[in-house]
Amino acid sequence: MDHSYPATTARPAVHPGPRGVSVVIPFRRFDGGLEEAVASVWAQRGVTAEVVLVAAGAPDRDTLRAERLAAKGPCRMAYQAAPARGAALARGIATAGAAIVTTLDSETVLTPHKLAADAGIVAADPRAVAVCDLERTCPGRGDGGAVRWSFDALDAVRGGALTAHVASHARSLPRHMTLSRALYGRTTGFDTALGAFADWALAIELTGLASGWVRTPRVGLTWTPRPDRRPVETALWDASLDLHLAFLRNGDMLATRFGADALTFLKCAAETLVVSTQMRMAWAHMDDRATFPGHVLTDLRALRAALAAAPGTPRARLEAAYAALTVPA
Missing domain, CATH: 3.90.550.10 (Spore Coat Polysaccharide Biosynthesis Protein SpsA; Chain A)
Structure with missing residues (x-):
């Protein structure tokens, strides 16, 4: 994946909304x-x-x-x-x-x-x-x-x-x-x-x-989406995949250090980009299991493995990886 995003925008990208x-x-x-x-x-x-x-x-x-x-x-x-x-x-x-x-x-x-x-x-x-x-x-x-x-x-x-x-x-x-x-x-x-x-x-x-x-x-x-990535939703899914890969590379440290808070960090970060119903269902499943810290580590490792194995577009990979977490072993 090409990670060379050109910084061409005149201002930082911000969410639409009222000034203030x-x-x-x-x-x-x-x-x-x-x-x-x-x-x-x-x-x-x-x-x-x-x-x-x-x-x-x-x-x-x-x-x-x-x-x-x-x-x-x-x-x-x-x-x-x-x-x-x-x-x-x-x-x-x-x-x-x-x-x-x-x-x-x-x-x-x-x-x-x-x-x-x-x-x-x-x-x-x-x-x-x-x-x-x-x-x-x-x-x-x-x-x-x-x-x-x-x-x-x-x-x-x-x-x-x-x-x-x-x-x-x-x-x-x-x-x-x-x-x-x-x-x-x-x-x-x-x-x-x-x-x-x-x-x-x-x-x-x-x-x-x-x-x-x-x-x-x-x-x-x-933040600037790649110029060849349109529409905006496509760029957001692309960025969301990068975000997850970055987070999960540090998943062991985050899970062992912060426990269930690590899931909150991931959810709040992902929600600023784009989220699907499948992701929300998986988060609810992970939250239910997070009462035991070891489950947070296990789930983040499983998500990382599933994401690495999933084919397709960024959205398809993320949804397939999250879906794998909610399927009984």
Whole structure:
């Protein structure tokens, strides 16, 4: 398969939808901080902003309070059973409606022009797939301005060295990010502490391997379908196959490190491209089995083997591989 996607577009590819910014706010419980954070988003000037509240393992009572809050302004609700930050952000990003997505902690209040400034950087520079808050990444700098986030330091990192590199550079990674949805839709969010480094490890693995992404000099990636691939749906299935191959090459690491969350990462990434009924049926089957971590590893290995053996177009290969998972042995 030819993986040379020419970077010919003038702007990053984004999902169609209203202009503006979606702000993903995961929460585990409802408190006064959440209400203030949401109010600060709705008070933004110079840009249309919506809130995406993700109930990440929150109790029913707190989820109901959040739903009542969501009814007061532009807001969407998403629900994520696992409280893991990465999985919650991925769920929120899949729910977001705007072309630009940013993250926010439930205890953080935005200044009135923050989103307009970040969105301006992303919109003005076709290579600027990410901006971060200097105030959080460089405490010694008092300017707190927004900057483009470079992937330069990670270009040479491959394979097993990747996780060690990410873990050893945790302090340099931004806590809050604003990105074009075209890139962020395939990632699971960012966190300075990293925990099990699910956020950055998966994002970097996929950006380096999925051929639907074009590495551009110094500042990340942008997605452009191959010019010979039309209609768009064909290009999306092509990219989805590349995405799965990239993910499954790292399937053992993801399954053993993150367990059932690995399935959430795969689903949320795939859903930003194109999904069939057969894929959803197989995901439900895999979710049912994921209560035991060993089943996640077994299923991802089986999916990789089935995908390698399946003939035909990218769509035919993906659907045949997923169908094989739901057939009793």
